[in-house]
Amino acid sequence: MVTGASSGIGAETARVFAEEGADVVLCYGKNQAGAQETAQAVQAAGRKAWFCQFDIRLSGEIRQAVSRLTASVKGIDALVLCAGQNRITPLINIPSHEWENIININLNGPFYLLQAVAPLLRDGGAVITVASVAAHTGAPHHAHYAAAKAGLVNLTKSAARALAPRIRVNCIAPGITVTPMGVETTAAMDPDYTRKNLLLQRYAAPEEIARWIVFTASPAAGFMTGATIDINGGRFLR
Secondary structure (H helix, E strand, C coil), rough: CCCCCHHHHHHHHHHHHHHHCEEEEEEEEECHHHHHHHHHHHCCCCCCCCEEEEECHHHHHHHHHHHHHCCCCEEEEEECCCCCCCCCCCCHHCCCHHHHHHHHHHHHHHHHHHHHHHHHHHEEEEEECCCCHHHHHCCCCCCCHHHHHHHHHHHHHHHHHHHHCCCCEEEEECCCEECHHHHHHHHHHCCCCHHHHHCCCCEEHHHHHHHHHHHCCCCCCCCCCCCEEEEEHHHHHH
């Protein structure tokens, strides 16, 4: 089950899961065309795809969507909390409604969905949250996003404690990735950012992040829980 499956890292993660032999529940908000495109990729890999639409900011809507899903899906092996949104606004200019919206999408929503889906997770299953390098570095032009992602890192640790030993919970913290949201972020940055800040001097491709998510969900990572994996091109070493 993958949130944000209509575009970006979420869509790529759904595709890689299908490539590795999994049927996939595709969660999305408004981008129905993107979700259908992802479903076609899943089905082209010979796997089943189900749609699960909800506004991730609304706990009641999430619970209703998950309840409807149980009519056709009886258990979940992996939950990937990938949906996210960013806004580029200097810290001192962030209006309260924008702060609340970004926190709701990036932190509250994943918590609501985790609560709703936890009873469906099979023994030995995995939860993967998707945070950001900004959770560790902070971000002067999107402080709300960075704060929410930092909260997601800690939610991962709390959930790992709460759901052990039945369920593993880990976090992936990507650097800037070439997705629609990532491209918007880079537009507000120093054009020489990669040379100055990243050892690999490039941004990540969505598939590079997706494959780490799928690995973390797999039995190959069976002794890892409560961890955060940083995939940022060497950002912390510059």
